[in-house]
Amino acid sequence: xxxxxxxxxxxxxxxxxxxxxxxxxxxxxxxxxxxxxxxxxxxxxxxxxxxxxxxxxxxxxxxxxxxxxxxxxxxxxxxxxxxxxxxxxxxxxxxxxxxxxxxxxxxxxxxxxxxxxxxxxxxxxxxxxxxxxxx
Amino acid sequence: xxxxxxxxxxxxxxxxxxxxxxxxxxxxxxxxxxxxxxxxxxxxxxxxxxxxxxxxxxxxxxxxxxxxxxxxxxxxxxxxxxxxxxxxxxxxxxxxxxxxxxxxxxxxxxxxxxxxxxxxxxxxxxxxxxxxxxx
Numbered sequence: 212x213x214x215x216x217x218x219x220x221x222x223x224x225x226x227x228x229x230x231x232x233x234x235x236x237x238x239x240x241x242x243x244x245x246x247x248x249x250x251x252x253x254x255x256x257x258x259x260x261x262x263x264x265x266x267x268x269x270x271x272x273x274x275x276x277x278x279x280x281x282x283x284x285x286x287x288x289x290x291x292x293x294x295x296x297x298x299x300x301x302x303x304x305x306x307x308x309x310x311x312x313x314x315x316x317x318x319x320x321x322x323x324x325x326x327x328x329x330x331x332x333x334x335x336x337x338x339x340x341x342x343x344x345x346x
Numbered sequence: 347x348x349x350x351x352x353x354x355x356x357x358x359x360x361x362x363x364x365x366x367x368x369x370x371x372x373x374x375x376x377x378x379x380x381x382x383x384x385x386x387x388x389x390x391x392x393x394x395x396x397x398x399x400x401x402x403x404x405x406x407x408x409x410x411x412x413x414x415x416x417x418x419x420x421x422x423x424x425x426x427x428x429x430x431x432x433x434x435x436x437x438x439x440x441x442x443x444x445x446x447x448x449x450x451x452x453x454x455x456x457x458x459x460x461x462x463x464x465x466x467x468x469x470x471x472x473x474x475x476x477x478x479x480x481x
């Protein structure tokens with residue numbers, strides 16, 4: 212059965228705008244792999260990806276999706292937003308698996324000062340998460 | 347007449363891979379606007395955009411396009427490459443005008459260290475360009 216991309220997008224947009232970490236987690240495949248903006252090494256742990264996404268959508272204010280490109284199970288979703296007073300533009304490159312869940316997600320943002328601010332805001336909260344989970 | 351996207355992509359790919367600044371310039375509309383990876387403020391001068399693109403494609407080695415998304419005159423082109431030993435992933439978001447030339451180009455790359463390196467490599471050469479052109 213082909214992936215229902217519109218159904219995915221509806222759930223994804225709802226979870227992003229509600230800053231709903233559980234809702235985001237429910238859209239991730241167990242084997243999800245994420246390329247985050249600051250680092251080259253990929254995150255391959257679903258719980259870590261879900262937590263990181265939750266913090267990112269909490270940290271970026273005025274988050275609005277702009278253009279979107281859909282090509283079968285490969286999606287490119289442009290967004291705008293702010294970190295503090297710093298305006299940013301970004302893109303989610305998403306691959307959906309056969310079950311309609313995200314198997315691959317790459318996130319890029321510009322400009323550099325927004326990327327640095329986002330890392331500075333998100334990093335300490337991810338550290339807390341790792342400490343709390345005993346990693 | 348609808349824009350011939352395949353024709354544009356063929357010319358664009360040829361110019362990028364040949365590191366052909368003149369060829370890149372020929373694909374820019376006079377009113378082109380570029381959002382470069384490091385800065386929020388847009389570059390609205392065609393000669394500056396062309397020169398910057400030329401330096402970027404000279405600086406990124408092993409430049410290869412990956413996935414591409416085409417939606418009418420709106421394109422998203424993913425690429426991979428290196429700056430020195432630093433691997434990078436990026437995206438070109440391109441809007442074509444009615445004459446098939448680029449009116450808007452936004453470039454985002456990850457990870458942060460590649461973005462910083464690229465800026466450090468490109469910045470001094472753009473400064474030389476501005477000094478030579480008397481700006």
